[in-house]
Amino acid sequence: MGTSNWIRMKVRIRRKTSVVFGVMVFLVLELQFYTFPYLNELSSSLSNTNNPLPKKMGTKFDSMGFLEVSPPDNFTKLAEAVGDVGLFESSSRLFSLGDQGEVSNILSVKRDFEMPDNAKEMLRGRHKKAALPLATHVNAKMVGTPTENPLMVPRKMPTLGAEATALAAKRKRSYPSQRTSVSSTGNSAGMSRFLTGEDQAGKKRSGNSYSKKPVRISPLEKELLSAKREIYRAPHLENVRELYAPLFRNISMFKRSYELMEKIFKVYVYKDGGSPIFHKPYLRGIYASEGWFMKLMETSKYFSANDPSRAHMFYLPYSALKLRSATNATGATRQKFLALYLKNYISMLAAKYPFWNKTHGADHFLVACHDWGPQQTRLHEEVKLNTIKALCNANPSKGIFKLGRDVSLPTTYIRSGQDPLKDVGGKPAHERQTLAFFAGQMHGRVRPVMLQHWEQDTDMKIQGEMPDRIQSKGSYxxxxxxxxxxxxxxxxxxxxxxxxxxxxxxxxxxxxSDDYVLPFDEVLNWDAFAVTVREKDIPRLKEILLSIPDHRYRMLQLGVRRVQKHFLWHANPVKYDIFHMILHSVWFSRLRQIRI
Structure with a gap:
């Protein structure tokens, strides 16, 4: 054999060896990719009993601390485990991991915050096979209480670990697959009782599905989803000409949300129901809010939809006050009759029209200001669990008012049905000489205690009910x-x-009032114009008020003057008035329910 032939044979052997070696390396890498995650998971589960990732998920952490997930379906499981309890906060907006049912919503956030144990490794993820737009570096804060004033309501994050896995399993069992989710939230300890999104609705509520199967949504729901995304991406605003920024949790998001509400939101008002319980508003007294809203909603040219198929929501135009006056029964029998009456009315609507059954009442709402308003809804399970209720008696501790879904309706005492703005206004701050004033009947447990401690104080006017002849002269x-x-x-x-x-x-x-959910609390920062005192601190009432420096009081009083426009009724509604603010609360609650 010649030298040239020997050289050619050597080259061929080397080429074949290189190909074989390459194939072997490829097979080894593939074997590592599909096998080592399970070994790594087993190893980490033995060393860390709090590992929240579901078993056999195919997960591991590489040398840089990034979570590696092999099959695409595992993202659904990851979202179930941590997606709905994770929250990213940036300077002016909130981003929720898993808000759209996938982990691809992770966004890069610039600031560095403290994170719970093993949270950073779980959330700093990347996918090796699916080209999802994940950030490779996530420096974010997992929070349960916001540190700024965001409009969008965050969801409370339980401890990552076994609890997260249990939460995912519970949600799979509890929530049927539906197009809408009625979410409820809880008060946070700070930020003026800001809603934290704690789940309180229970197993029977209409819930969002965590199923992998795609769910078809209607064009109207697509509109709401698009609006929700736009609110999340609202451009940052420092000052808005029509609004006073310190009053709002997040003025940028509120303004964008309000603009979208004006642009697209349509409400269908049911024509069914006879007078005086339905379609006949009462416009005077302390329960006038439900009457004024009914009147303005039924006559609205901008928000009323004549075609129910084009409506985003449906309004039940009944008066809790008139319903209470419609029976001569007393006590518990009377309350049960009222609840049964409303239940039968809604059952009639569900049998007559397809709209209620389509979402089990999740896109319906009612407005009730009488104290018995919540009790009137207790016999209809879907009303109790799914329907948005705007209630003056906004007390979540009784189990009917659901935080994050129901709406706190302002209690407005209107003395003139023809002129709701009568007597509005007051003296400037420097002319107000009395430290504090209260006069009224001794209803409930709080007022007698307050009278006992402060009736004799000379700096504060704390007294019982004023005689009618003094009230008629405007002394109150x-x-x-x-x-x-x-x-x-x-x-x-x-x-x-x-x-x-x-x-x-x-x-x-x-x-x-310890259990009171303040009106418009989802958007307004009440600390900018009000003082909240716990019931147990009534003996320290004067001390608390005197501890507020004068410059702080003047800022509070300025806030009161600026927020006044959001609580005024007008015969013809004007922008940002109380009618629009109530409607925005309903709109905003509906947006929170819409998820995929």
């Missing part, structure tokens, strides 16, 4: 107009008309 209103602080204690129920009265008369409200 004049005292509110000339006092620095107006005390607003709860009565039999958590709400009080004095809160909005104080705003009307430009007096800083002092709210004493």
């Amino acid at each position: 209103r004049e005292n509110m107009k000339s006092s620095r602080y107006c005390i607003c204690p709860r009565g039999y129920e958590v709400n009080s008309p004095r809160v909005v009265e104080a705003i009307y008369y430009e007096c800083v409200p002092v709210i004493i």
Whole structure:
């Protein structure tokens, strides 16, 4: 054999050897990719009993601390385990991991925050096979309480670990696959009782599906989803000409949400139901809010939909006050009759029209200001669990008002049905000489305690009910107009008309009602124009008020004057008034429910 032939044979052997070696390396790498995650998972589960990832998930962490997930379906499981409890916060907006049912919503956030144990490794993820837009470096904060004033309501994050896996399993069992989710939230400890998104609705609520199967949604729901995304991406605003920024949790998101509501939101008002319980608003007294909303909603040219197929929501136009007056029964029998009446009315609508059954009432809402309003909804399970209820008696501790879904309706005392703005206004801050004022009946547990401690105080006017002849001369209103602080204690129920009265008369409200969800609390920062005192601190009431420096009081009083426009009724609604704010609360609650 010649030298040239020998050289050619050597080259061929080397080429074949290189090919074989390459194939072997490829097979080894593939074997590592599909086998080592399970070995790694087994190893980490033995060393870490709190590993929250579902078993046989095919997960591991590489040398840089990134989570590696092999099959695409594992992203659904990961979202179940941590997606709905994770939250990223940036300077002006919130981003929720798994908000759209996938992990591809992870966004890069610039700031560095503290994170719980093993949270960073779980959330700093990348996918090796599917080209999902994941950030490779996530420096974010997992939070349960916001540190700024975001409009969008965060969801409370339980401890990552076994609890997360249990939560995912529970949601799989509890929530049927539906197109809408009625989410409920809880109050946070800080940020003026801001809603934290704690799940309180229970197993029977209409819930969002975590199923891998795609769910068809209607064009109207697509509109709401598109609006929700736009609100998340709202451009940052420092100042808005029509709004006073310190009043809002996040003025940028509120303004964008309000604009989208004006642009697309349509409500169908049912024509069914006879007078006086339906379609006949009562416009005077302390329960006037439900009447004024009914009147303006039924006559609205911008929000009313004549075609129900084009409506995003459906309004049940009944009066809780008139329903209460419609029976001569008393006590528990009377309350049961009222609840049964409303239940039969809604059952009739469900049998007559397809709209209720389509979402089990999740896209319906009612407005009730009477104290018995919540009790009137208790016999209809879908109303109780799914329907958005705008209630003056906004007390979540009784189990009917659901935080994050139901809406706190302002209790407004209207003295003239023809002129709801009568007597609005008050003295400037430097002319208010009385430290605090309260006069009223001794309803409930709080007022007698307050009277016992402060009736004899000379700096504060704390007294019982005023005689009618003194009230008729306007002494009650004049005292509110000339006092620095107006005390607003709860009565039999958590709400009080004095809160909005104080705003009307430009007096800083002092709210004493532990379980009260304040109106528009999802968007308004009540700390900017009100003082909240816990019921147990009534003996320290004067000390608390005197501890507020003068410059702080003047800022609070300025906030009261600026927020007043959001609590005023007008015969013809104007932008950002109380009618639009109530409607925005309903709109915003509906957006929170819409998920894929």
